[in-house]
Amino acid sequence: MSVLKLATYNINGIRTRLPVLLEWLAEATPDIVCLQELKAVDADFPVAELRAAGYGALWHGQRSWNGVAILARGSVPLESRRGLPGDPDDTQSRYLEAAVHGVLVGCLYLPNGNPQPGPKFDYKLAWFDRLIAHAATLCNAGIPAVLAGDYNVVPTDFDIYNPKSWLKDALLQPEARAxxxxxxxQGWTDALRARHPDQPMFTFWDYFRQHWQRDAGLRIDHLLVNPELAPRLLDAGVDRWVRGLEGTSDHAPTWITFTGYAATDDGDDYEMPPAPVITPIAPPKPAKAKSSKRKVR
Known part of the structure; x- marks a missing residue:
């Protein structure tokens, strides 16, 4: 067995933040990475650059907003689900699930919900209910599982620098916290809070009013491990230094370490499978307008 590192990171635009992502991957060498807020269509995902860095990937993109991805060092995630069940009409790219290094990984980007009250907050709660229903099937499935991502929920007032400044924000509303x-x-363990019960452990500092410089942060990125994985948990933390880089996301990578099996644990050299070919779908050509002129005979 080996020690594996799994991280979640709201990248806030993967093409714009790609240099920061590659720098962090080279320095931290996580084995599994969950990314959120890609803000890119599938064809624009930087699969070649990530493969050059040693990572296989699955991704579920969306233009301008949303989008999630799962990376695996020296391997390729095996997809098990794309999107949450419960609403066939939901077109937002917010959930991706795969088997990686012997662990079932759910990567999620829970809706922000602002402004509230309103339809965006209603969607947040409805999406949360669908997540809870699906999570119940994973929690006691008898296999190690983790739900990692940007939950857009500050669980308690201890998880924010000053709750008074955010009382009307969707991240702190009692319905979301409940x-x-x-x-x-259900039996999930909040890994970061379990390992650091007496520290705020912020994961997000917005770009306004020098929140990063003042350490005025929030904890909204969470890694929940099920009862099968919890006994193997070793440590958890936040790579705060990434938030201080130039051109970085307003989130910092949040991670756990645990005992598990990597792709190369058998001692053999692992050859990554060929990259999938993504062919952009051209939009349909507009139909030619029919002429209103009559032919003269």
Whole structure:
């Protein structure tokens, strides 16, 4: 067995932040990475650059916003689900699930919900309910599983620098917090809080009012591990230094380490499979307008 590192990181635009992502991957060498807010269509995902860095990938993109991806060092994730069940009409790219290095990984980008009240907040709660329903099938499935991502929920007032400044924000609303508590009640362990019960462990600092410089942060990126994986948990933390880089995301990578099996644990050299070919789909050509002129005979 080996020690594996799994991280979640809201990249906030993968093409714009690609140099930062590659620098962090080279320095931190995580074995599994969950990315959120790609803000790119599938064809624009930097698969070649990530393969050159040693990572296979699955991704579920969307133009201008949303988008999630799972990376695996020295391997390629085996997809098990794309999108949450429960709403066939939901077109937002917010959930991707795969088997990676012997662990079932759910990568999620929970809706922000602002402004609230309103339809965006209603969608946030409905999406959260669908996540809770699906998570119940993973929690006690008898296999190690983790739900990692940007939950857009500050679980308690201890997880924010000053709750008074955010009382009307969707991230702190009691309905969202209650759903996060319901999720934990299934048997999931909040790994970061379990390892650091007495520290705020912020993961997000917005770009306004020098929040990063003042360490005025929030904890909204969470890694929940099920009862099968929890006994193998070794450590958890936040790579805060990434938030201080130039041109970086307003989130910092958040990670756990645990005992598990990597692709090369058998001692053999692992050859990454060929990269998938993504062919952009051309938009349909507009139909030619029919002429209103009559032919003269």
């Amino acid at each position: 759903r996060y508590t319901r999720l934990l009640g």
